[in-house]
Every structure is written in C-alpha cells, then in structure tokens.
Amino acid sequence: MLFYSSAMRRLFARSSLAIAVSAACAANAAPVLEEVLVTAQKRAQSAQDIPVAVTGLGGDQLDKLGFENATDVSAQVPNMQVSGPYGDVQPIFSIRGVSMSDYSSNQASPIGVYVDEAYLGPVYSHGANFFDIERLEVLRGPQGTLYGKNTTGGAINIITRTPGFDEGPSAYVKLGAGKYGATTAEAAGEMELIPGVLSGRIAASAKRNDGYVEIVGKDANGAQTDFLGGRMVLNWRINESWDAVLRYTKSGNDSLSTPPRNEPRTDVRGPLQGDSNGYIDYIGYSRPSRGLDFHETEANRVGALVTNTDLAVLTVNYNADNYTLTSVTSYLDADYSQAADTDGSPNGLLEITWGSDSISYSQDLRFTSNFDGMFNIIAGVFYSEETMDMHNLYDIYDQIPDLRVGVSRPDNIPIFPYLLDFGQLDQRMITEKTSAAAYTQMRFDFTANFGMDLGLRYTRDENRLTYLNISRLTNDGEPVGSYVPGNNTGVDNGWITLPLTITDLQDLLSDPLGSLAELLQVGYTHGPYTTASAKQLEAVENEWTGKLGLDYRFNDEWMVYTSISRGYRSGSFNGGVYYEERPLETAYAAPEYIDAYEVGFKADLFENSMRLNVAAFLYDYTDQQFINVVNLSNFLENAGGSSIQGVEAELWARVTERLTLQLAVGYLETEYSELTLANTETIADTDDTVDLAGNELISAPKWNYSISADYDLLVLESGYLSLNVNANFQDDQWYSAYNDDNGYGEIGQDAYWLYNARLSWYASDDSYSISLWGKNLADEEYDVYAINLQAGFGFDQYLAGEPRSYGAEVTLRF
Numbered sequence: 137m138l139f140y141s142s143a144m145r146r147l148f149a150r151s152s153l154a155i156a157v158s159a160a161c162a163a164n165a166a167p168v169l170e171e172v173l174v175t176a177q178k179r180a181q182s183a184q185d186i187p188v189a190v191t192g193l194g195g196d197q198l199d200k201l202g203f204e205n206a207t208d209v210s211a212q213v214p215n216m217q218v219s220g221p222y223g224d225v226q227p228i229f230s231i232r233g234v235s236m237s238d239y240s241s242n243q244a245s246p247i248g249v250y251v252d253e254a255y256l257g258p259v260y261s262h263g264a265n266f267f268d269i270e271r272l273e274v275l276r277g278p279q280g281t282l283y284g285k286n287t288t289g290g291a292i293n294i295i296t297r298t299p300g301f302d303e304g305p306s307a308y309v310k311l312g313a314g315k316y317g318a319t320t321a322e323a324a325g326e327m328e329l330i331p332g333v334l335s336g337r338i339a340a341s342a343k344r345n346d347g348y349v350e351i352v353g354k355d356a357n358g359a360q361t362d363f364l365g366g367r368m369v370l371n372w373r374i375n376e377s378w379d380a381v382l383r384y385t386k387s388g389n390d391s392l393s394t395p396p397r398n399e400p401r402t403d404v405r406g407p408l409q410g411d412s413n414g415y416i417d418y419i420g421y422s423r424p425s426r427g428l429d430f431h432e433t434e435a436n437r438v439g440a441l442v443t444n445t446d447l448a449v450l451t452v453n454y455n456a457d458n459y460t461l462t463s464v465t466s467y468l469d470a471d472y473s474q475a476a477d478t479d480g481s482p483n484g485l486l487e488i489t490w491g492s493d494s495i496s497y498s499q500d501l502r503f504t505s506n507f508d509g510m511f512n513i514i515a516g517v518f519y520s521e522e523t524m525d526m527h528n529l530y531d532i533y534d535q536i537p538d539l540r541v542g543v544s545r546p547d548n549i550p551i552f553p554y555l556l557d558f559g560q561l562d563q564r565m566i567t568e569k570t571s572a573a574a575y576t577q578m579r580f581d582f583t584a585n586f587g588m589d590l591g592l593r594y595t596r597d598e599n600r601l602t603y604l605n606i607s608r609l610t611n612d613g614e615p616v617g618s619y620v621p622g623n624n625t626g627v628d629n630g631w632i633t634l635p636l637t638i639t640d641l642q643d644l645l646s647d648p649l650g651s652l653a654e655l656l657q658v659g660y661t662h663g664p665y666t667t668a669s670a671k672q673l674e675a676v677e678n679e680w681t682g683k684l685g686l687d688y689r690f691n692d693e694w695m696v697y698t699s700i701s702r703g704y705r706s707g708s709f710n711g712g713v714y715y716e717e718r719p720l721e722t723a724y725a726a727p728e729y730i731d732a733y734e735v736g737f738k739a740d741l742f743e744n745s746m747r748l749n750v751a752a753f754l755y756d757y758t759d760q761q762f763i764n765v766v767n768l769s770n771f772l773e774n775a776g777g778s779s780i781q782g783v784e785a786e787l788w789a790r791v792t793e794r795l796t797l798q799l800a801v802g803y804l805e806t807e808y809s810e811l812t813l814a815n816t817e818t819i820a821d822t823d824d825t826v827d828l829a830g831n832e833l834i835s836a837p838k839w840n841y842s843i844s845a846d847y848d849l850l851v852l853e854s855g856y857l858s859l860n861v862n863a864n865f866q867d868d869q870w871y872s873a874y875n876d877d878n879g880y881g882e883i884g885q886d887a888y889w890l891y892n893a894r895l896s897w898y899a900s901d902d903s904y905s906i907s908l909w910g911k912n913l914a915d916e917e918y919d920v921y922a923i924n925l926q927a928g929f930g931f932d933q934y935l936a937g938e939p940r941s942y943g944a945e946v947t948l949r950f
Contacts, residue, residue, distance in 0.1 A: 168744035169790050170194075174273050176293065177577070178282050178462075178514055179504055184738050187589065187687035187697030189276040189751045191786065195269060195297075200846060200860050202894045202909045202945075204320075204343075205266055209292075211842050211864040211890070213274045214784035215802035217835050219920035219937075226260045226443075226472075228921075231276050232753065233780045233806045233836035234289030234730070241472060241492035242526050242567055242711040243761070243772070246728070248279065248287035251294045252383055254449045254466035255285050257522055257569075258494045261470040264387040264445040267341035267365055268324045271295040276784075277753065278703020278730045280681030281577045281591030282514065288703035288730045288757075298381055299326035299337035299371045307950045314909075314943020316357070317346035325950075326369075337369040341387075348939055349395055350432045353482075358438065359938075360391035380452045386445070393441035394935055395433045397919075398423050398480035401879065402930040404540045418548070418930035420538035421481040430917045431939055434482040439475020439489070446470070458507055462516075464500040479929065484534025486929055491529075496522035515576040522569045526711060530561040534611055541930060547818065550633030554660065558630070559610040566603035567709055572596045577683070585689045589699075592682040597706040599677075601723065604670040606713060608662050615665040619715040622663030628716040632658050661715055670717045675724050679704045698735040704728075705761065710772040712763060725772040731756040747788040755780035762834065762873060764813055775873070776810030778833055794848040802840045806833035808873060816927040817878050831875040837867035837887070855899040864890045871922040882932055883922045890916055907945045915940040 172183040172192040183192045191213045193203075201208060206227035210218040217230040228236055229247035236245045241260060249256045251265045273293040275283075283291050307325030312318070324339035342364050347357030365387030372380045400415040400422055416422045426434065446469040454461040471493040479485035502516025533555040542549045577591035606620040608630075625632060685699035707727045710718075736751030759774040782804040789797045808831050815824040844862035851857075867887045874880035891914050896907040921935040 167790050167793050169740075169747055169788055169796075174271070174293075175295070176273050176275050176291075178502065184695070184740060184747065184749075187587075187685050187695070187699065187736075187738075189734070189736060189749075189753075189784070191274045191276075193272045195271065198269060198272065199905075199947075200858070200894065200896070201844070201862065202860075202892070202907070202911075203266075203269075206263055206292075209272060209274065211862060211892075212798070212800065212844065213276075214786060214800040214842070215276065215782060215804060215840060216274060217837070217840070217866065217869075219835070227263050228259065229262075229289070229292065230835040231274070231290040232755070232782060232784075232802075233804050233833045234755075234757070235833070235835040241490060242524050242565065243708050243763075244286045244706070246286060246289040246705050246761075248283050248285055248291040249294070250283070250291060251385075251447060252296055252449045253293075253451065253464045253500065254447065254468070255498055255520065256447075256468060256470075257286075257496055258468075258470045258472070258492065258524070260443050260472040260492070261445050261447075261468065261494075264365065264389075264443065264470075265294055265296065265385055265447070267322055268297050268339035268367060269294060270297045276751075277734060278681075278701050278732050280701050280703045281575055281593050281683050285518075285520070285571065285573075286705045288705045288728055296367065296369070296383065296385075297324065297326075297337060297339070299328075299335035299369055301328060301332060301335055301371075301373070305950075308947060310945060310947040312943055312945035314345075315941045316348050317344075318361075318941070318943055319344050320945070333373050335371045337371075338367070339369075340364075340366045344391075347392060348431055348941070349936070350429075351395060351438060352426075352428065352432060352434050354435070354438055356392055356438060358392050358433070358435070359394040360441075361389065362391035363387065363389045377455055378453070379455070380450065382451075383447075383449045385447045388442070388444040390440060390442050393439055393474050393476055395435045395438070395477050396480040397430075397433055397934040397936060399882065399932045399934060400424070400930060401926045401932055402541055402544050404544055416538060416540070416930065417479065417481065417485060418537050418541050418928075419481070419483045419485045419533075419535050420540070421479075421483050421485070421931075423481070431936055433480050435477040435480065436482045436484060437475065437477040437487050439477065439487075441474045443472050444470065458505065460504045460506070462500075462502050462504065464498075466496075466498045468494070468496045470494050478933065479931070480933060484531070486925070487531040487534075489529040489531075491527040492524060494522060494524040496520060510581045512579040512581075513576060514578075516574075518571070518573040518575065520569075520571045524567050524569075526563070526565045526567075528561075528563045529609075530563070530713065531611060532560070533558055545930075551631070554631040554633075559608060559616060560613070561713055562605075562607045562609050563713055564603065564605045565601070565709070565711065568600045568602055569706070570598045571706070587687050589683060589685040589687075591684075591701075592680070595677075595679050595681065595704065597677045597679075599675045599707060599709065599724070601673040601709045602669075603672075605667060606715070607665055608660070617660065617662035617664060618666045618668075619662045620670045620717050621668055622666060623661045623716045624663060625657050625661045626716070627657075627661055628714055628718075629661060630715050631660050634658055673709070673720045673723060675707055675720060677706060677727055679727065693740045694737065695739075696735075696737040699732075701732045701734075703730040703732065708761065708772060712771055714771070725761045726759050726774050728760050728774065729758045731758075745790045748785065749787075750783070750785045752783045753781065760833075764873075773813070775808055776812075778806065778808045778811070780804065780806045780833065780836070794851070796846040798842075798844040800842045804836050804838055806836040807831065808833065811873060813873065815878055816924065826874075826878055828873055828875070828877065831873060831877070832870055834871060834873060835869055837869040839865070839867040839887075841865040853900065855897055858896050858898065860894045860896075862892050864892075871919075872924060874924070879926055880924050883924050885919050885922070888916050888918045889914070903949055905947045907947075908942075909945065910940070910942040912938060912940045 174192040210216045275291040279287040305327035310322040312320040322341045326337035347360035349358040367385040370382045400417045448467045450465045452463045474490040498520035573595040575593035581587045607618040608616040683701035687697035689695045705728045734753040757778040784802040787799040811828040818824045870884040872883040894909040918937045
C-alpha cells in the first residue's frame with residue numbers, strides 16, 4: 137500500500153492549483169455545480185450519492201465539448217483510453233489498463249457497451265449510436281452484479297433521448313462543416329401523438345469526410361467517414377402503473393478504410409545486400425526511402441469499410457408504490473466488412489478482407505424496490521443469444537519475395553518456395569453463444585450515514601463452434617486445398633520445409649527418425665479442398681461474481697467507500713488463423729477474471745461550488761485474453777496472471793459565474809506476473825519461447841491527465857459567448873505484451889498532449905447557437921494502434937491518430 141500514498145501525494149500536488157483557485161473563489165459565494173443524475177445502478181441517483189467510480193456526461197456538457205464520437209469521451213475520463221484504428225465505427229476501449237488487443241471480430245470487449253440498457257456484443261456496433269444522446273456514463277472497474285456480461289474492465293452506458301409529455305412539440309437541427317471536406321447534419325423532433333398518453337421522437341444523423349490519410353497516386357483519401365443513422369422512439373403511458381418505451385435505431389457506414397503506415401524492419405545494409413537505404417519489408421518495399429509524410433501512405437488496394445446496424449429496444453415498467461418491475465428486450469442485427477490494404481504499400485504483400493454478421497437477442501427482467509426501511513433490493517434474470525458468422529480472406533504474397541531477405545534473415549530461406557504461389561487463406565467460422573444469469577444487489581442502510589451493498593450474480597455461458605473451415609485458394613479465388621479440416625500431418629503450419637536452417641539441422645541430428653518422418657511430408661500441409669466443417673466444439677462455463685461494498689457519509693458533503701468485487705469475461709474461440717484442427721483446450725481461450733479492491737471518497741465542497749472524487753484500486757487479473765501474432769498465424773491466448781494498481785481523481789470547480797474548471801488525473805502501475813509467448817525472432821524454432829513476466833500491460837499509460845475550462849467571454853441580454861479549451865495527456869504506452877523485447881521496441885507510443893478548443897455563441901432564449909472548433913491544435917503526430925508483423929512480412933504496422941482539424945457548426949432549436 138506504500139504505492140498508494142506516494143501516488144496520491146503526486147496526484148494531489150498536480151491538482152492543488154485548481155483546488156486553491158476554487159477555495160479562494162468559494163469565499164465569494166461562487167455559484168453551485170449542477171447535480172449529475174445517473175442510472176449506473178439501474179435506478180436514477182445522483183452520481184455523488186453512489187459508492188461507485190462513475191463519470192456522467194450530460195447532453196449540455198457533451199455539446200460544449202463538441203462531442204462527436206467515442207474517442208471524445210476518453211478525454212474527460214481518468215484512466216480511460218479510446219482508439220479508433222478502423223475509424224469511428226469500431227472504437228476499442230481501455231479502462232484502468234483493461235483493454236482488448238484482439239482485432240478478430242468474434243471477440244467481445246472487456247468493456248461492456250450498453251445502449252438504453254441493451255448490451256452490444258460486436259465491437260463494430262459500438263460506434264453506431266452516438267447521436268441524439270441524453271447522457272453518457274462510464275463505470276470504471278469490474279461490474280460483476282448488475283451488468284455481468286463481459287465487463288471485467290467497466291461499462292459504458294449510452295442513454296438516448298426519450299420524448300416527454302406536457303411540453304409541446306420541439307425540434308433541433310445541427311449543421312456543420314470542417315477540414316477534410318467534413319460535413320455533419322443532425323436533427324430530431326418530438327411531439328405528443330396522443331396527449332398525455334403517447335409521444336414520439338425521430339432523430340437522424342449524417343457524417344461525412346474525405347479522410348485524413350493521403351494515398352499517393354490515388355484520387356481518394358483513406359480513413360474516411362460516411363455515416364448515416366436514424367432513430368425512432370415511442371413513449372407510451374399505458375395507465376397510471378404501466379409505461380413502455382420502444383426505440384429502433386438503424387445506422388450504417390460506407391467509406392474507405394484506414395490504410396496503415398508500413399515501417400520496414402528487415403535490415404539490408406551492407407555489401408552482401410547491396411543497399412544503403414537501410415530497411416525493407418519482405419517484398420522489398422522501403423517506406424522511409426519514399427519521403428512520405430506521417431499521414432501519407434501508398435496502397436495498391438483502397439477498400440471499403442462497411443457496417444450496418446439495426447437495434448430495437450423495448451423497455452416496459454410496472455410502477456407500484458414501493459417497487460418497479462422492468463423488462464428490457466433487445467434485438468441486434470449488425471454486419472461488418474472491410475477490404476484492408478494491411479501492408480500499407482503499393483505491393484501485394486498482405487491484404488485482408490474482413491467480414492462478420494451477428495444477430496443477437498437479449499431479455500432482462502428485474503425487480504427494483506423503493507422501500508421506506510433500511511433494506512432495498514434489485515433482483516433479476518437475464519438471457520441472451522448470439523450467432524456470429526465470420527468470413528475472412530487473407531491474400532498474401534501476390535509478388536515474389538525480395539531475395540535479400542534471405543541474407544538478412546536466413547530462417548526465411550526454406551519458406552520462400554511456398555510464398556511464390558501461396559494465394560489466399562479463406563477462413564469461415566460460425567459461433568453461437570447463449571448466456572443466462574440470475575442476479576441481485578441488496579442495499580442495507582444500517583444508519584442514516586452507514587450503508588452496505590451486497591451483490592451476487594450466477595452466470596451460465598454456453599459457447600459453441602458450429603462451423604469452421606480454413607482453406608487455401610489461388611489469388612483468383614479458385615480452391616486449392618483445405619487445412620481445417622484436411623491437415624493430417626500433425627504440423628500446425630501452412631507448410632513443412634526442407635531442413636535448411638541451423639535449427640532444422642539440430643533437430644535432425646537430435647531426432648533423426650522423427651525429422652525424417654516429417655521430411656517425407658515436405659510441402660503444403662493441407663488436404664484436398666472441402667467445404668466441410670471441423671469437429672464442432674462446445675464450452676460451458678458456470679461462474680459466480682459479485683460485490684461487497686461499504687460506505688459512510690460524514691455529512692451531506694463527504695462520503696467514503698470501499699468495495700471488493702469480482703468480474704468475469706466469458707471464454708472465446710480463437711478467431712485467428714491456424715492450420716490444424718484443434719481440440720477444445722487449444723481452440724478456446726479460457727475465461728478471464730478480475731478480483732478488484734477499491735477505496736475512495738466523494739466530496740461536494742465550498743457550498744457545492746467544487747466537487748472532488750478520488751479512488752484507489754488494486755486488481756488481481758487472471759487469464760487475461762489477448763491475441764498473439766506468430767508468423768502467418770495468430771492465436772487467442774491467456775496470460776497466466778497480471779496485476780493493476782492505480783489512483784484517479786476528478787475535480788470540478790465552479791470558480792465564478794463565468795468560469796468552470798474540470799481536472800481529471802489517472803495513474804497506473806501494471807505488470808504481467810506470469811506470461812510466456814513465442815519468440816517471433818526465431819520463426820524456424822516453433823518451440824522457442826520468451827518469459828515476459830514483469831512487462832507492462834497493453835494500452836496502460838502510467839499517467840494520464842485531462843484539463844477543461846469553460847469561460848463565458850461575453851454576456852449580453854441577447855446571449856453569451858463561451859470558450860471551452862481542453863487538453864488531454866497520455867503517457868508512454870505499449871501496444872504489445874512484449875513491450876521492448878524481441879524486436880517489439882517500436883510497438884508503442886511515446887507520451888503526447890492533445891489540445892482542443894471550441895468558441896460558441898448561445899442565444900439567451902436557446903433558439904440557436906453558433907460554434908467554431910479545433911481539435912489537435914498542435915497537430916501532434918501519434919499512433920493509436922501498432923502490431924509487429926516482422927516474422928511473416930518484415931514490417932511493423934501502425935495506424936495514425938487524426939491530425940489537426942477544425943470547423944464550424946450551427947444549431948437551431950424550435
């Protein structure tokens with residue numbers, strides 16, 4: 137616990153200036169901060185009254201920040217990172233060092249994303265509902281009781297606007313334009329269809345830009361957005377006891393995907409290679425010699441990124457005097473396809489076409505009490521089904537490898553003959569998941585100031601692999617052979633090579649008979665082409681999770697709390713490529729668990745003109761799931777163990793009538809306590825492994841800060857001019873569990889700051905507003921994602937963050 141004291145001292149030292157300013161202004165009776173209501177615990181409560189680390193952002197605050205997508209959220213939440221390697225439609229969340237490194241579309245995020253209480257499993261559906269939002273809530277830490285579905289890291293609640301009653305018709309239109317040909321349009325309107333009984337709301341959003349990654353020699357840029365979404369909401373007051381809300385959202389994106397940056401790592405310097413440029417990939421491409429800017433790339437394939445999402449949510453409540461019965465029924469149909477120029481070069485080295493289609497249904501039925509005594513309870517049952525059909529095509533080595541690679545990396549020499557005519561890998565996979573749970577969270581208010589939360593959830597998950605076929609095709613798509621099923625060689629590789637490397641010769645000398653048996657099978661390891669499936673597999677998990685929390689309120693302003701909780705993330709079938717049919721033990725990654733210990737306080741100070749929330753936490757992380765790329769294969773694996781500890785603080789201060797400050801600070805210490813992975817520098821020796829215990833976790837920067845200031849520059853009777861300036865800092869972080877070991881030293885991101893600003897005029901009658909905005913004003917160059925592809929292709933792949941952008945926006949309200 138010595139860590140906590142030192143980190144807390146540093147944290148408070150960095151926030152002392154803002155506290156001092158707030159304290160000085162409090163003496164002059166500064167105006168109060170607005171109360172933030174959240175439904176994080178399935179009932180409407182003030183964020184300051186619940187013993188949970190939660191950040192709530194209301195609609196007005198989101199407008200002032202110029203909120204457009206999930207990436208904008210992380211700038212306001214401590215210990216949270218959001219990257220969009222495939223654009224706004226597919227954000228990858230990390231909270232308190234718990235992240236998702238698996239890019240396979242069949243894998244669920246450890247950060248649960250909920251829209252109007254409906255759980256969204258496919259990661260490519262997470263960016264489809266960020267419009268016409270009433271409120272956003274970010275819960276940090278495992279949610280093992282009320283949520284429970286794959287939420288080892290936390291939960292993000294998106295609450296969309298609901299039409300009301302007795303206020304008359306209303307509508308708004310928001311139009312914007314900006315850099316890179318950006319245009320945005322959002323509109324919504326609502327009215328009572330049957331006075332006092334039925335109201336309706338319709339909302340729509342359209343976003344388009346030309347992309348910020350310039351593809352040399354092409355007419356169009358990459359990293360585009362072309363989003364169109366619409367939502368219909370009906371609010372029905374059935375009678376005095378019953379009400380129902382039906383929401384249906386349909387959205388889609390059809391744009392050019394984000395081409396990566398290729399940084400070659402194959403050293404060809406020296407007289408034998410005859411090249412002074414330095415480094416190439418395995419086909420001989422050298423991006424550094426091309427003189428490209430950070431956001432420039434070359435590509436031979438500019439493909440589309442297409443997502444379509446249909447989400448229907450029906451919420452029905454029965455409201456009695458002292459309890460509520462709630463039913464939440466959801467249906468989600470989401471599909472995704474992306475033609476990716478994965479090698480980021482004008483050559484045909486590696487191009488992948490991703491495809492996935494998911495259909496899911498869920499039902500949540502719960503009882504929520506509102507008793508007068510010391511005891512209250514939430515209890516419910518949950519059931520969900522999901523079917524996902526994944527189809528990926530990996531097109532590799534359309535061109536001849538550069539022979540200089542054989543001098544620089546002789547382990548590759550035996551592989552060259554198989555790369556000359558390999559063609560494509562055709563991967564098809566269908567999985568079915570069902571989840572059933574019963575849960576309860578009980579609240580005991582022993583006194584007016586002292587209370588306890590006791591939560592428990594029992595979950596039964598069934599995961600079935602109903603179809604799997606991995607086959608080889610020509611580059612033109614003609615069938616050649618099948619690996620899964622069909623590979624009967626006992627070798628989980630695309631081919632068996634001649635014993636030409638030192639490792640091969642050593643194996644031959646140590647085991648002549650075994651090596652000879654393998655030598656007789658030299659060639660591609662697949663059998664005849666078939667569309668048949670590998671053996672169907674099934675995994676069943678029965679897990680208990682929950683929470684025990686205590687809280688004490690010293691007075692109306694100060695509350696302290698502590699909790700112990702357990703989170704669980706269901707296991708998953710490997711969505712990556714392999715070449716031999718596997719048993720369940722190696723085809724399936726086991727569930728991951730987090731045991732979390734947390735202590736914190738919440739305070740409303742100086743007559744509610746300042747708010748300070750602080751939390752310290754310790755995680756014992758077991759069997760973390762992540763993807764590991766080895767040569768042409770990728771494996772979903774479990775880390776044996778890891779630990780996370782950290783501190784975070786949020787400060788809001790209404791300094792004067794015109795000035796509001798917000799500060800968030802997060803600190804993390806993370807390490808793998810047990811992790812052994814393949815040594816990708818010795819690809820000829822498949823048994824060579826490295827011990828990575830002590831390395832930092834992925835996407836877990838040690839420090840992160842966000843600072844935001846709202847100042848009303850000019851206040852007139854007709855309206856006011858307001859300026860928001862905000863900055864966000866992310867410390868050094870790794871994008872791979874190898875950190876700087878075994879050639880992975882560049883797979884990370886150095887510390888950086890992002891600066892944003894928004895100048896807005898608001899009419900006093902709220903009839904219109906006009907805004908000018910800028911993001912990444914310093915034009916910082918940074919990467920949001922990186923992966924080491926050196927073993928199979930000779931380069932590292934990077935996806936860059938968005939450069940400086942700016943624009944204008946006008947909103948009209950009726």
